[in-house]
Amino acid sequence: MALLEIKNLHVAVDDREILKGIDLTLDAGEVHAIMGPNGSGKSTLSYVLAGREGYAITAGTIRFQGKDLLAMAPDERARKGVFLAFQYPVEIPGVAGMTFLKTALNALRKERGAGELDAMQFLKFVRAQAKRLEIGDEMLKRALNVGFSGGEKKRNEVLQMAVLEPILAVLDETDSGLDIDALKIVADGVNALRSPERAMLLITHYQRLLDYIVPDRVHVLAHGRIAKSGGKELALELERKGYGEFLGEAA
């Protein structure tokens, strides 16, 4: 059984069809990249997987571990192991980042039948993960994403992923807005989370990220469909030739 199975997925926003029949299968342990020009529907796919409101599923199915993902509320999906690293993480003043993360982790642990961590255990665990992402105590103490630079927000997303240990991680343009040093830190963090039990979907515009996180499969999304799939060499080809051949295609 595939970990994630998307079949003939059609999605509309405000009566405009954005995804026009996506088929995609991820097995446990795999890392797939979805590449494509702006406006091709990459972020729509990530939001639909996470369960954001405002997206009408007009046809198709998504099964996660054999279950109907679309029937689950966003929080239920997260507790079952789906994680979206946001392209634009929202700032939430007044909610301490650590309080938020502890609430989330304990909700997940409860679902998995594990006991809640106490404050000391939690702090120790988070600090260890944060260190790898070069996130200091000062940053951990702040309100959720408030006053974070673009790079800090992305690192914080990867920290959450490391702490919440998802089964399926969707990373939406996690490389955008990062300089090369920050990109390496984030990529190292992501690579450390690669495991035989976990699948990842990397959504990116640029090939650059894939130099550091090498995918098993690469898919090109254009005009709401997967136009081409291949191995990691497809990313290099796209880098060389650009998205030109996919842009002309009629919608």
Added chain:
Amino acid sequence: MAGDAPFVDQFSAAAPLPALRAGGLARYRAAGLPGPAIEAWKYTSLDALTKLGLLPAGGAPTTLEALPEAALLAVDGYRAVFVNGRFVPAFSALDGLPKGAVVESLAAHIARDPAAAEAALAGADDGTPLVALNTAFLTDGLVLTVDRGVVLDKPLHLVSIGRPPDGQGVAFHPRHLIRLAPDAVATVVESHAGVGGAGYFANTVADIRVEDGATLRHYVLQNQAAEAFHVAAVRLALAARASYEGFVLHIGARLARHELAATIAGDGVDCRMNGLYLVAGSQHVDNTTFIDHAQPGSRSRQLFKGVLDDSGRGVFQGRVLVRPHAQKTDAHQLSRALLLSRKAEMDGKPELEIYADDVRCSHGATIGSLDQEPMFYLMSRGIDPATAYRMLVEAFAVEALDEISVAAIRDAFATHAQAWLATRRAGGGA
């Protein structure tokens, strides 16, 4: 006029200071109970108050079994307790006040030196109807005097309990006098609550003078009983380099109004007035402020935040006046309301009146519902909608409480606020 204004027939010329009180009565009688006809009361109606058939507090009991939880604050301090506006020594704790800090009941002050009391009381009555009504019926209250340079080492906790006699409403009109001499420092925290099921009307006036370089921190927890009408007028005079930090947390009462009128009468003044109001059911909460920058080079800051659920109604009227010679004034005001229900309502009226040209003044007002984006973000991490909702509402409210600079009082107020927040649920009143 079809009939005389409510309460007028209860006036007693036999009580102390009849001339002062008769003056108040005449001013109140001429104006009547304030209502929508007056700009300052445009959004708040006292009609329901007139239907209560309130008795004067004179004959009401002033005993209590224990202080109600709604009035408790986990703060180490001195305590002065008033029941139905009358000082109750048995529940008070005023031993060990530092030399130069004196707490006395107004009734005792009047009995001891009526002439001095009359002179001290005359200042606050600006003729607004409910302050005049307070003058007409004043009998008791708190008198705090802190001498030059003296620091009140612990907060003074003023507890006001409404206790209507069985099945009958009661009205009381406490008058507090707070006098800080130059360079004195004090923290006064008030809590207002009630026991018993009947309605009552607490019409409080706090007459405060903060002299040169003195600092007053003044925090108010309005946690009145569900049927209470609470009107508190603060009349504040700030001399040069004085500092005032005010905060009001509204949780209780059927109708509540906190009204601050501050006169900045010197330079270098720092005047802060902040608040949080938590409103549900059919409650009505009004915060009205007037900051008069009468002298140059002073600063005022206001932040009022409100959370309104069910059919709750909030009012914020904030007027800032910068007089022609009050150059270099720095005044900022912000009002933010969060509506949790479609039936909740908020009226905001910020007014900046600026007659000086070299000033920094700004105001802002927002009214909105909970954003969907943070909700989705929290849920996308596995947090259930009810918990996410509570976290976000609390986050909104806590920002206001952060303005309280005394940590123990901030925590004590947060405890009361959190108890209210815990009763909210997503979609509760939508």
